[in-house]
Amino acid sequence: MMSEQVVVGCGYVGTRLARHYRDAGQGLRGVVRSEAGVARLAQLGIEGVDYDLGGDDPGDLGLAEARVFHFAPPPGSGVQDPYTRHLVEVFERYGHPQRVVYISTTGVYGDCAGRWIDETHPVQPAADRSRRRRDAEETLRRWSLASGRDLVILRVAGIYGPERLPLERIRAGAPMVRPQQSPYTNRIHVDDLVTACIAAMERAPSGAVYNACDGHPSTMTDYFLEVAAAAGLPNPPLIGLEEAADRLSDGMLSYLSESRRLRNDRLRDELGVVFRYPSLAEGLRAIFSPE
Numbered sequence: 001m002m003s004e005q006v007v008v009g010c011g012y013v014g015t016r017l018a019r020h021y022r023d024a025g026q027g028l029r030g031v032v033r034s035e036a037g038v039a040r041l042a043q044l045g046i047e048g049v050d051y052d053l054g055g056d057d058p059g060d061l062g063l064a065e066a067r068v069f070h071f072a073p074p075p076g077s078g079v080q081d082p083y084t085r086h087l088v089e090v091f092e093r094y095g096h097p098q099r100v101v102y103i104s105t106t107g108v109y110g111d112c113a114g115r116w117i118d119e120t121h122p123v124q125p126a127a128d129r130s131r132r133r134r135d136a137e138e139t140l141r142r143w144s145l146a147s148g149r150d151l152v153i154l155r156v157a158g159i160y161g162p163e164r165l166p167l168e169r170i171r172a173g174a175p176m177v178r179p180q181q182s183p184y185t186n187r188i189h190v191d192d193l194v195t196a197c198i199a200a201m202e203r204a205p206s207g208a209v210y211n212a213c214d215g216h217p218s219t220m221t222d223y224f225l226e227v228a229a230a231a232g233l234p235n236p237p238l239i240g241l242e243e244a245a246d247r248l249s250d251g252m253l254s255y256l257s258e259s260r261r262l263r264n265d266r267l268r269d270e271l272g273v274v275f276r277y278p279s280l281a282e283g284l285r286a287i288f289s290p291e
């Protein structure tokens with residue numbers, strides 16, 4: 001019998017993945033942390049479970065022998081991920097899943113001064129949000145070693161797609177830094193990420209780590225300019241980095257302080273993922289001018 005899929009953290013990416021398994025006639029449950037989330041999934045014909053990984057007492061989520069996609073983000077502060085630790089306690093108490101596919105982030109590499117890097121680059125997170133991700137990866141790796149169950153980690157770049165573009169920010173006229181001072185960023189279209197997640201579940205070797213990005217990085221400023229052009233919106237005003245320190249949010253400044261260009265050869269060559277949207281241009285065209 002085919003084992004059940006469970007998406008822990010069934011939001012933007014998870015719901016699209018859940019639709020794939022639903023349409024293939026395979027069982028899938030989505031774990032969210034609100035009744036509204038359960039209702040949203042029910043409308044799509046997906047069984048939802050309301051369970052907060054931030055709760056005190058690990059409860060049985062029915063994950064024994066399941067195939068688990070863990071997409072729930074860590075909390076907003078600290079350098080550890082107590083949610084992933086909680087999930088591992090659930091496994092230990094109620095039974096281990098067959099395999100976990102975990103969405104981490106490319107932030108674990110820290111600042112690479114714009115260099116091209118692949119998965120062999122050492123993990124050296126600079127921001128706390130990325131330290132929490134390193135903690136989650138390490139927690140899951142320890143679990144996999146101790147339990148003998150499979151783990152695949154996808155280090156995911158900036159996710160974009162329908163309803164996931166910085167249009168409000170651009171409409172509000174928020175500034176961006178000048179191209180010459182702008183760091184490199186990496187992206188992936190949500191549909192290609194879903195393809196990568198399925199490939200990771202179906203055929204990746206246990207212990208594997210993949211960069212999940214389209215392999216066509218650009219500067220952060222180019223990203224905003226391309227999105228504005230595709231949406232027919234005015235370009236954001238461009239300012240210097242010094243002025244940016246006063247005018248941009250701490251979150252944006254943190255992203256601007258890291259620059260890296262990520263290779264995705266392993267995802268394409270080893271896992272055989274074929275990108276529908278190999279660059280931002282194709283992805284934006286599909287969103288704004290669908291055929």
Ligand SMILES: NC(=O)c1ccc[n+]([C@@H]2O[C@H](COP(=O)([O-])OP(=O)(O)OC[C@H]3O[C@@H](n4cnc5c(N)ncnc54)[C@H](OP(=O)(O)O)[C@@H]3O)[C@@H](O)[C@H]2O)c1
Pocket residue numbers: 008009010011012013014031032033034035036037038051052053054071072073074083103104105106156157158159160
């Ligand atoms: N945005 C990016 O560019 C980017 C880049 C790299 C990696 N990622 C990561 O990719 C993953 C998937 O992203 P996404 O866009 O699909 O996220 P999302 O839309 O925010 O969905 C997150 C889901 O996790 C659930 N959740 C959050 N905290 C939980 C908790 N404590 N217990 C149980 N469920 C919890 C939420 O439940 P409710 O529906 O009830 O709120 C929601 O369904 C996240 O880990 C995200 O951080 C994102």
